[in-house]
Amino acid sequence: MINLAIDLAQGFGNYLTQADYDTAYTLLVPELQQQYSPQTLRQTVEEMISYGSGSIEKAGEDFAEAVSVIVHHREGKLLIRWLEWGRP
Numbered sequence: 791m792i793n794l795a796i797d798l799a800q801g802f803g804n805y806l807t808q809a810d811y812d813t814a815y816t817l818l819v820p821e822l823q824q825q826y827s828p829q830t831l832r833q834t835v836e837e838m839i840s841y842g843s844g845s846i847e848k849a850g851e852d853f854a855e856a857v858s859v860i861v862h863h864r865e866g867k868l869l870i871r872w873l874e875w876g877r878p
Contacts, residue, residue: 795861798868806835807846819869838875
């Protein structure tokens with residue numbers, strides 16, 4: 791189960807870096823989907839990296855950011871139930 795949770799968290803991050811906010815959104819629990827639409831995910835990511843000179847696919851020397859998640863097992867599925875944006 792731990793490896794599946796890690797895979798889900800990594801997949802979420804990959805979707806964000808690929809600007810696939812619709813798919814990233816599907817990995818959130820319904821309560822978090824009420825807080826973050828695909829558009830809100832995009833805006834949050836763009837704000838988080840706006841001061842850097844590099845792209846989100848590759849961390850530049852002038853910035854480093856992260857998204858922390860808590861993965862939850864609900865109704866037979868793993869979903870993200872908590873997000874924290876920015877530097878750890």
